[in-house]
Amino acid sequence: MRMTMPLGRYVDTDSPVHRLDPRAKLIAMLLYAAVVLMISSLRGLLLTALASAAVMALTRVPFKVYLRSLKPLRWLIVFIFLFPILFQQGWPDGIVQGTVTAGRMVLFIVFTAILTFTTRQSQLIQALEWLLKPFRRFGVSPEKWSLMMNLALRFIPTIVEEAKLILKAQASRGVDFAERSWREKASALITLLIPVTANTFRRAQELTDSMEARGFVPGMPRTHFHELVWNGRDTVFLLGCVLFMALMFMLRFWTGW
Amino acid sequence: MVIRLDRVTYRYEAGRGRSSPPVLTDLSQTIEGGHFVVICGPPGSGKSTLLQLLNGILIPSEGSVSVFDYHIQAGQKLRRPNELRRRVGLVFQFPERQFFAPTVREDMIFGPLNFGMTREEAERIVTDVCRKLGIRPSLLDVSPHSLSGGQLRKAAIGAVLAARPDILVLDEPTCSLDSAGRDELLQAFRRMCDEDGMTVILVTHRLEEVLPYADEYVVLNEGKIVFSGDAVQLAARAEELETLGFAVPAVIRLLISFSARHGADLPIEALGRRMFDAGVIAQYIDDVMRGRDRRDEDDDAARPLCRYGLAGAPA
Numbered sequence: 001m002r003m004t005m006p007l008g009r010y011v012d013t014d015s016p017v018h019r020l021d022p023r024a025k026l027i028a029m030l031l032y033a034a035v036v037l038m039i040s041s042l043r044g045l046l047l048t049a050l051a052s053a054a055v056m057a058l059t060r061v062p063f064k065v066y067l068r069s070l071k072p073l074r075w076l077i078v079f080i081f082l083f084p085i086l087f088q089q090g091w092p093d094g095i096v097q098g099t100v101t102a103g104r105m106v107l108f109i110v111f112t113a114i115l116t117f118t119t120r121q122s123q124l125i126q127a128l129e130w131l132l133k134p135f136r137r138f139g140v141s142p143e144k145w146s147l148m149m150n151l152a153l154r155f156i157p158t159i160v161e162e163a164k165l166i167l168k169a170q171a172s173r174g175v176d177f178a179e180r181s182w183r184e185k186a187s188a189l190i191t192l193l194i195p196v197t198a199n200t201f202r203r204a205q206e207l208t209d210s211m212e213a214r215g216f217v218p219g220m221p222r223t224h225f226h227e228l229v230w231n232g233r234d235t236v237f238l239l240g241c242v243l244f245m246a247l248m249f250m251l252r253f254w255t256g257w
Numbered sequence: 258m259v260i261r262l263d264r265v266t267y268r269y270e271a272g273r274g275r276s277s278p279p280v281l282t283d284l285s286q287t288i289e290g291g292h293f294v295v296i297c298g299p300p301g302s303g304k305s306t307l308l309q310l311l312n313g314i315l316i317p318s319e320g321s322v323s324v325f326d327y328h329i330q331a332g333q334k335l336r337r338p339n340e341l342r343r344r345v346g347l348v349f350q351f352p353e354r355q356f357f358a359p360t361v362r363e364d365m366i367f368g369p370l371n372f373g374m375t376r377e378e379a380e381r382i383v384t385d386v387c388r389k390l391g392i393r394p395s396l397l398d399v400s401p402h403s404l405s406g407g408q409l410r411k412a413a414i415g416a417v418l419a420a421r422p423d424i425l426v427l428d429e430p431t432c433s434l435d436s437a438g439r440d441e442l443l444q445a446f447r448r449m450c451d452e453d454g455m456t457v458i459l460v461t462h463r464l465e466e467v468l469p470y471a472d473e474y475v476v477l478n479e480g481k482i483v484f485s486g487d488a489v490q491l492a493a494r495a496e497e498l499e500t501l502g503f504a505v506p507a508v509i510r511l512l513i514s515f516s517a518r519h520g521a522d523l524p525i526e527a528l529g530r531r532m533f534d535a536g537v538i539a540q541y542i543d544d545v546m547r548g549r550d551r552r553d554e555d556d557d558a559a560r561p562l563c564r565y566g567l568a569g570a571p572a
């Protein structure tokens with residue numbers, strides 16, 4: 001009955017990467033995204049892949065767990081690879097273009113996986129809250145956003161469980177998805193969606209009531225149970241990332257990689 | 258015999274072909290037609306899983322489940338499940354949360370229509386079901402969201418009954434109802450057993466409230482059946498069950514210790530479930546006390562148990 005969600009699943013191996021400040025990892029992730037978007041050649045791809053592999057090795061998370069995180073998007077990756085071959089440059093020129101674009105996709109997914117495998121969800125959201133702080137002057141409340149994300153993620157499994165239960169209950173009342181036409185299947189979906197939506201609203205109402213009953217005021221300044229601590233190794237890690245990014249920039253624009 | 262479980266083991270899939278430890282282990286049990294059977298046990302003992310095996314929503318991992326002439330074997334896909342699901346009505350916990358139609362009536366005829374009844378036929382049965390459950394017909398044409406909790410619960414159970422099942426299976430149907438609502442519902446189930454020959458199987462945490470109605474009890478603990486039998490056997494094995502952490506209802510403990518203290522027989526065997534009717538208990542206590550006072554003068558009065566018309570009657 002457990003939901004399998006390869007992205008956003010913490011793998012506890014207590015590696016040096018796990019112990020980094022989540023803010024450092026989040027910023028590194030943004031820098032890395034910029035690097036990945038910049039890649040335009042096989043050499044650039046290879047270099048970035050090597051750097052990613054080094055970080056992956058540091059996390060002590062088995063390599064096959066990373067491969068598993070690619071699985072849900074495997075058809076999209078294949079499509080991206082084939083697209084230039086079939087519709088743009090053709091065979092064999094399209095192979096390079098296909099490899100680079102598909103490779104960028106793979107690297108991006110893998111690096112996101114590094115972040116989520118080594119960082120607990122609560123820490124990640126706390127880091128996001130910190131990152132959103134400069135936007136406060138534009139009327140954005142980081143606390144509200146982080147609360148919203150926390151609650152949304154917290155309730156995904158609950159709602160999935162509930163949907164499964166309602167599906168079973170409707171099946172007990174003779175909703176047989178297998179023996180029906182598409183039109184009938186669509187209308188049978190209504191019998192699932194309406195109760196799930198209604199129950200989600202009911203749950204939300206109960207939650208807000210119980211939070212208010214315990215003195216919660218939205219947007220009020222709050223302290224954290226776990227304070228984030230920035231250490232020397234976080235600075236070193238981030239500097240390394242910045243250097244790598246600078247290197248990639250230079251290679252790209254000066255040597256035309 | 259309408260249901261037979263033969264060495265049933267059930268495991269939930271943990272994904273990617275791996276299996277979690279079994280929720281139910283090696284269960285064998287038969288259930289007779291027309292009986293009111295109560296399944297109880299601590300949370301997580303596999304009660305709800307057991308119920309879902311009875312109408313083919315879940316397929317056993319090992320062993321087989323036979324319901325009427327359906328034979329559900331481990332590893333086999335159930336063919337034409339709807340025939341079985343019509344005959345075994347399954348009511349999940351909080352069934353009122355599954356409402357989706359704009360009116361109560363629309364929701365109640367949903368099942369029957371799925372099972373191939375005509376609209377007229379379905380409407381007729383819904384009227385009949387409402388009478389049995391005590392749902393006012395005027396409530397049928399309003400939105401489910403305007404009903405009270407108790408009414409809504411009855412309507413949701415009625416929605417399953419509207420398919421005319423031969424076996425009604427319910428997961429904690431009385432949960433979160435007030436005591437009047439609980440008794441009303443249990444009485445209705447008892448009548449369905451007696452008058453329509455329906456088999457009722459229900460899961461509950463409150464054993465004491467079903468004592469006056471149920472014929473048989475099945476106690477689950479950690480996925481195994483630790484007790485199966487009637488109220489007499491339940492009373493006889495009360496101490497043993499308590500050591501397993503199963504709370505035997507206060508009324509059974511009261512009757513056992515009261516009869517032991519006064520050296521009186523407990524007419525539970527003769528009276529069966531009627532022993533647990535509040536009026537009968539009061540009469541019994543009254544008789545025992547009076548019998549003790551008069552013991553010296555009148556020997557007959559010392560046997561108080563056969564005196565209130567119910568004694569000796571078949572349970």
